[in-house]
Each structure stands twice: as structure tokens, then as C-alpha cells.
Amino acid sequence: MKALVLAGGSGTRLRPITHTSAKQLVPVANKPVLFYGLEAIAETGIQEVGLVVGDTQPEIEAAVGDGSAFGLQVTYLRQSAPLGLAHGVLIARDFLGDEDFVMYLGDNFIVGGIGALVDRFAARRPAAQILLTRVGDPTQFGVAELDGLGRVVGLEEKPARPKSDLALVGVYLFTPAVHAAVAELKPSWRGELEITDAIQWLIEAGMAVDSSVITGYWKDTGNVTDMLEVNRLVLEALEPRAEGLVDEASELVGRVVVEAGAVVERSRLVGPVIVGPGTRVADSYIGPFTSVGADCLVSGSELEYSIVMPGASLTGVGRIESSLIGHHVEVTASLNTPKAHRLVLGDHSKVRIGT
Structure with missing residues (x-):
């Protein structure tokens, strides 16, 4: 089994930090969040990792190197633009070959690792296995619909009217069957190739798609609030x-x-x-x-x-x-009087000033 780690996003929700730094390298307890994902992959025994990168490739490559520090062999796969998760699978086709693989979003943080998830997939080998968690605002995520027996019957990316509160966590496992699905995809209304559409294709083709609802801790560290929360959690240990x-x-x-x-x-x-x-x-x-x-x-x-x-x-x-x-x-500190605030702020900054 191989691993595909997606680290090509632009990190718009973490601006202005991400104007000059890769969002996957923002530190949690003084260690880049990407490193936690690479360590979780290494703990499963997987060794070959394809790392999908974009404009921040030089910075990520300088931090990760050849992967040997994690016990991994890293191959860098350049993505011309962040065109969707399924696009990451598309450009990794030659690297992945005909092997099963785990896809891990480089800015996600999961407590407890993914070893049990990988073991379950290897034992059952459905066409796809997804991880779900309950969220307060499903419109911000890919959302799964389950039937009465808990089987996945439908998926939607950031739906305006969600059919459940079960969001897809940023870890997926696939057999090579997913490549046929990805090859058939058209860009969504967001202009991206959606991994949810690829999994829906597998469902409609009659292939097995398994799911697990996690009760542990997961965060998409895409904004400052979530970064600080993950930092808090790690520091507690x-x-x-x-x-x-x-x-x-x-x-x-x-x-x-x-x-x-x-x-x-x-x-x-x-x-x-x-x-x-x-x-x-x-x-x-x-x-x-x-x-x-x-x-x-x-x-x-x-x-x-x-x-x-x-x-x-x-x-x-x-x-x-x-x-x-x-x-x-x-x-x-500013010693100038009268008292005033002097600010140099990047695009999309949010500032709270006491009066």
C-alpha cells in the first residue's frame, strides 16, 4: 500500500500567514502540522508517499526532504493549481500504479493515528473507505448520507441543504478502482474535481464503500481558531x-x-x-x-x-x-501620543481592537 498526501492548497483562510508560508507548515506545538500526518502514515508501516504540492513546493520540500527523517520515501508530485482532491489522485496515477492507497489531507489533524483504519481496509478491501465525524455546520464539508444499515448511499460536497451532519474527515482509502471513477469526472460548480463525486461514482457502479464514524478528535486546521485549538490539544500532552x-x-x-x-x-x-x-x-x-x-x-x-x-x-x-x-x-509598543493604532495588515486579515 502507498500513501498520497495532499499539500497543494493555497490556504486562503489562514491569510496573511499563507501569503508567504505553506499552510501545512504552520506549527502545532512547534512542529509543522504536516509532520503529524507523515508520522501517522509511517506508523502504519507504509513507506512510499506521494506528496502533492503546488506553489509552496520549495518550502515543503526543504522541510520534508526525501522523507527519511520519518522513515518514508517521498516522491513530489507537482499540481499546477489546486483543482480539487480528485485532481490530486489524477496527477498521481503513475506513482500509485495498481496499488491500494491511503489519501491524507496534509492540513488535517487526527488524534490516535490511522493504523486501525488501514488494518480494517486491508482486511475487507472495499473500493473505498471513508472516515466521518459529526459537525455543527455540514455546509462547509463533504457530507455523507447513510441508509438504515449504516451503508453509504450518497455524498455531496458542501451542500446547501445537507442530508446529514456527517462530514468526511480528510483520510480516505482506495483500491485502484477509484482511477476509473476519477477519469470520468467533470469539474464541479467550484471548478474542481471532487473526491466526493468519485466516491459517488463507485457507489452508483455497485461497488462497496465502507465508512466509520469517529468519536475521537479531528480538525481541519484551515483557520486560526482551529490551529489554536489543535495547538492546545497537543500541548496538553x-x-x-x-x-x-x-x-x-x-x-x-x-x-x-x-x-x-x-x-x-x-x-x-x-x-x-x-x-x-x-x-x-x-x-x-x-x-x-x-x-x-x-x-x-x-x-x-x-x-x-x-x-x-x-x-x-x-x-x-x-x-x-x-x-x-x-x-x-x-x-x-508605541510611545507616540495621542494614542493611536498603527497597522500593516495583509489581505483578508481580521483585527479586534479594544476601545
């Missing part, structure tokens, strides 16, 4: 350790990780918190569910429930919370 320099005037409370090369001075850190290597925290408070990447500076500031990406600097800015701060961002 931290084992405290202080390998960096923490002076006697500082206090570490609870599950706090201070990586080797980090320096904490005259500060209070209340976990779960992780501070990356080469980062300096001085005269500051860092509160729960915060990850600070490598080579950052946090000075004279308060920070909580946030992700700070490598190279960022926060100096004398009071309290920051529920924030995603990009690479090499500088946030400083």
Missing part, C-alpha cells in the same frame, strides 16, 4: 522539561518545556507552554496553551493561548492572546 537556561528569578508552573538553547529570565511561565531553542524570554509572562518557536524574543510582554512562529519578536506590548504570529514578525 507535554511532559515538562527544562533543557535551556532558567534563572532563579523565574518560575515554571505545570507542563512547561524550555528547549535546549532557550533562555528564560525574570519571567513566569504557566503551562502547558513550549519555548523553542534559541528563544529568549525576559521580564514576561507566558500563559497556558502557548507555543513559542525557535529564535524568538519575548520581552516585557504577556502572552497566552497563542502560536508564535520562529524568529518573531514581542517587546513591551502588554497582553496578547488568541493570536497566530508569523515568522520574523516584530511587535513593539
Whole structure:
């Protein structure tokens, strides 16, 4: 069995971060979200991975390399534009050959891995096996309709009037039968080749499509709120350790990780918190569910429930919370009067300013 990992999306919901960075490389507990998926695949025993990439290929390739760090052999498959999940299968046809495969969306996060799912598929070998979860707003997802026996009888992509609240999770398993389905597809109203249409083709052709409803944790980390929530979940499993320099005037409370090369001075850190290597925290408070990447500076500031990406600097800015701060961002206090906000914001940014 092979794996196909889709990492070619443009990440419009994470702008402006994704104007300059691949959404699959936004860190969760200081590790790119894509890495969690690659690790889950490696744990199943699968070794050959096709990684579908787009304009951010150089960045993703620099981070993942040949896959050997994960125990994988990675082949990069260039997608000219994000033309749908089924388009990813289409361009991977030669790589996949006639083998079964698991398709994993590179910005999805699933607790507990996918080993049991892969084992079940290998034992039964339906034409397709999908993973479902109940969601509050099905119009934002691919949605499955089940009959009274729990069999999949229909699928729709982001329907205006959903027939159920069962959304497709970003992990699918297929036999080579799916290639015939993909070859017959026409672009949807969104201009994309939809994987839901391919699975519907299999159903209408009389082939078996199995499903499982998961009760564990799953997130599509496509927006800031979900990124922060996944970061919170992963940080809750931290084992405290202080390998960096923490002076006697500082206090570490609870599950706090201070990586080797980090320096904490005259500060209070209340976990779960992780501070990356080469980062300096001085005269500051860092509160729960915060990850600070490598080579950052946090000075004279308060920070909580946030992700700070490598190279960022926060100096004398009071309290920051529920924030995603990009690479090499500088946030400083303004001493100018009268008081005013001075902003440089990317397209589609959302800013909340206290009055």
C-alpha cells in the first residue's frame, strides 16, 4: 500500500500567514502540522508517499526532504493549481500504479493515528473507505448520507441543504478502482474535481464503500481558531522539561518545556507552554496553551493561548492572546501620543481592537 498526501492548497483562510508560508507548515506545538500526518502514515508501516504540492513546493520540500527523517520515501508530485482532491489522485496515477492507497489531507489533524483504519481496509478491501465525524455546520464539508444499515448511499460536497451532519474527515482509502471513477469526472460548480463525486461514482457502479464514524478528535486546521485549538490539544500532552537556561528569578508552573538553547529570565511561565531553542524570554509572562518557536524574543510582554512562529519578536506590548504570529514578525509598543493604532495588515486579515 502507498500513501498520497495532499499539500497543494493555497490556504486562503489562514491569510496573511499563507501569503508567504505553506499552510501545512504552520506549527502545532512547534512542529509543522504536516509532520503529524507523515508520522501517522509511517506508523502504519507504509513507506512510499506521494506528496502533492503546488506553489509552496520549495518550502515543503526543504522541510520534508526525501522523507527519511520519518522513515518514508517521498516522491513530489507537482499540481499546477489546486483543482480539487480528485485532481490530486489524477496527477498521481503513475506513482500509485495498481496499488491500494491511503489519501491524507496534509492540513488535517487526527488524534490516535490511522493504523486501525488501514488494518480494517486491508482486511475487507472495499473500493473505498471513508472516515466521518459529526459537525455543527455540514455546509462547509463533504457530507455523507447513510441508509438504515449504516451503508453509504450518497455524498455531496458542501451542500446547501445537507442530508446529514456527517462530514468526511480528510483520510480516505482506495483500491485502484477509484482511477476509473476519477477519469470520468467533470469539474464541479467550484471548478474542481471532487473526491466526493468519485466516491459517488463507485457507489452508483455497485461497488462497496465502507465508512466509520469517529468519536475521537479531528480538525481541519484551515483557520486560526482551529490551529489554536489543535495547538492546545497537543500541548496538553507535554511532559515538562527544562533543557535551556532558567534563572532563579523565574518560575515554571505545570507542563512547561524550555528547549535546549532557550533562555528564560525574570519571567513566569504557566503551562502547558513550549519555548523553542534559541528563544529568549525576559521580564514576561507566558500563559497556558502557548507555543513559542525557535529564535524568538519575548520581552516585557504577556502572552497566552497563542502560536508564535520562529524568529518573531514581542517587546513591551502588554497582553496578547488568541493570536497566530508569523515568522520574523516584530511587535513593539508605541510611545507616540495621542494614542493611536498603527497597522500593516495583509489581505483578508481580521483585527479586534479594544476601545
